[in-house]
Amino acid sequence: xxxxxxxxxxxxxxxxxxxxxxxxxxxxxxxxxxxxxxxxxxxxxxxxxxxxxxxxxxxxxxxxxxxxxxxxxxxxxxxxxxxxxxxxxxxxxxxxxxxxxxxxxxxxxxxxxxxxxxxxxxxxxxxxxxxxxxxxxxxxxxxxxxxxxxxxxxxxxxxxxxxxxxxxxxxxxxxxxxxxxxxxxxxxxxxxxxxxxxxxxxxxxxxxxxxxxxxxxxxxxxxxxxxxxxxx
Numbered sequence: 001x002x003x004x005x006x007x008x009x010x011x012x013x014x015x016x017x018x019x020x021x022x023x024x025x026x027x028x029x030x031x032x033x034x035x036x037x038x039x040x041x042x043x044x045x046x047x048x049x050x051x052x053x054x055x056x057x058x059x060x061x062x063x064x065x066x067x068x069x070x071x072x073x074x075x076x077x078x079x080x081x082x083x084x085x086x087x088x089x090x091x092x093x094x095x096x097x098x099x100x101x102x103x104x105x106x107x108x109x110x111x112x113x114x115x116x117x118x119x120x121x122x123x124x125x126x127x128x129x130x131x132x133x134x135x136x137x138x139x140x141x142x143x144x145x146x147x148x149x150x151x152x153x154x155x156x157x158x159x160x161x162x163x164x165x166x167x168x169x170x171x172x173x174x175x176x177x178x179x180x181x182x183x184x185x186x187x188x189x190x191x192x193x194x195x196x197x198x199x200x201x202x203x204x205x206x207x208x209x210x211x212x213x214x215x216x217x218x219x220x221x222x223x224x225x226x227x228x229x230x231x232x
Contacts (some may be wrong), residue, residue: 002148003057003113005114008232010136010160012199014231015173016149016185018168022093023150026153028078032047035071037113038111038113039087039088039212040087040088040089040109040111040114041114041117043115043118043121044163045087046080046083046084046087047083048082048086049079050069050071050078050079050082050083050084051071052070052072052079053069053070053071054068054069054082054222055067055069055172055223055225055229056069056082056085056221056224056225057221057222057224058090058193058218058220058221059218059219059220059221060068060095060177060181060216060217060218060219061216061217061219062177062180062181062182062216063174063177063180064173064174064177065093065173065174065175065178065225066171066172066173066174066175067169067170067171067172068169068171068172069081069082069168069169070168070169072129072166072212073126073129073130073166073169074129074166074167074168075126075169076123076124076125076126077123077126077139077147077166077168078169080123080149081137081139081151081168082223084149085221085222085223086223088221089114089149090107090178090218091108091195091218091219091220091221091223092109092110092132092213092217092219093106093107093108093109093110093217093218094106094108094208094213094215094216094217094218095109095181095193095215095216095217095218096180096195096197096200096212097152097188097194097195097197098181098182098183098216099155099183099186100155100183101155101156102154102155102156102158103145103152103154103155104152104153104155104178104183104219105140105150105151105152105153105218106150106151106152106182107129107140107148107149107150107151107224108149108150108197108200108201109204110204110208111204111205112167112202112203112204115201115202115204116149116150118148119148119185119201120144120199121148122145122147122148123139123146123147123148124145125141125145125166126143126146126166126168127161127166128163128166129167130161130166130167130225131157131159131167131190132157132158132159132161132162132165132167133154133157133158133159133167134154134155134156134157134175135154135170135171135175135178136153136154136167136168136169136170136171137150137151137152137153137154137167137168137169137170138151138152138154138161138165138166138168138172139165139166139168140152140165141164142161146177152165153178154178155178171183171223180200181216182214182215182216184213184214185214194212195208195211195212195215226230
C-alpha cells in the first residue's frame with residue numbers, strides 16, 4: 001500500500017509541477033501574494049490547537065456520519081484533521097477510493113491549486129497507539145512522515161495496517177452511511193481501473209466529473225460541540 005501511494009505521489013508531483021510551473025512555488029508564495037485566492041491555499045491558517053476530544057459531522061450524498069476524535073491517539077494527526085474540517089477543506093471532496101470489505105478513502109480536492117500546495121505539507125508521524133479496527137480513521141501515507149490530507153475509514157479490522165497507519169478517531173454514528181458509499185469503480189491503477197490519484201490531484205474536478213461521475217462526495221464537514229465518554 002505504501003509503495004502504491006508513493007508512486008502516485010511522485011507522478012502527481014511531476015504533473016502538478018508541469019501545470020503550475022509559472023504559478024509560484026507553493027504555500028510560501030500564496031501567503032505573500034494575492035489575498036483574493038482560495039482561502040484553503042493559506043496553510044498558516046490551519047494551525048489551531050484542537051480540543052483533547054471532539055466530534056465532526058460529515059454530511060454526504062449518502063447521508064450523515066459523525067466522527068469522534070481523541071487527540072491522545074495521534075496528536076499531530078488529530079490536529080491536522082481538526083483544522084482541515086474547521087476550515088472547510090473537505091467540503092465538496094469525493095470518496096475517491098472505496099474498496100468493499102477494506103477501506104473508504106477521501107482527501108483529494110476539486111481544486112488542483114489546493115492539491116499542489118497541500119502535497120508539500122507533510123506531517124510527521126505519530127506513534128501507533130490504537131489498531132485499525134472497523135470504523136476507525138487514519139491518514140493515508142506514502143512512507144515515513146508523509147501524511148497530508150487523505151484519510152480512510154476501515155470497513156473491517158485491518159490490523160495489518162497498524163505498522164504504517166495510525167488511527168486518530170472512529171465513526172460514532174452513521175457507519176451504515178459509510179458502508180453504502182459508491183464502490184463501483186474499484187481500485188485505481190495499477191490494481192484496477194478506478195481513480196488514478198495522480199491525475200485526480202493534478203486535474204481535480206474536471207477529471208472526477210469526466211471519468212467518475214458516480215462517486216459520492218462530502219457536502220459539508222463541521223466540528224460539533226459536546227463530548228461523550230471516552231472508550232477504553
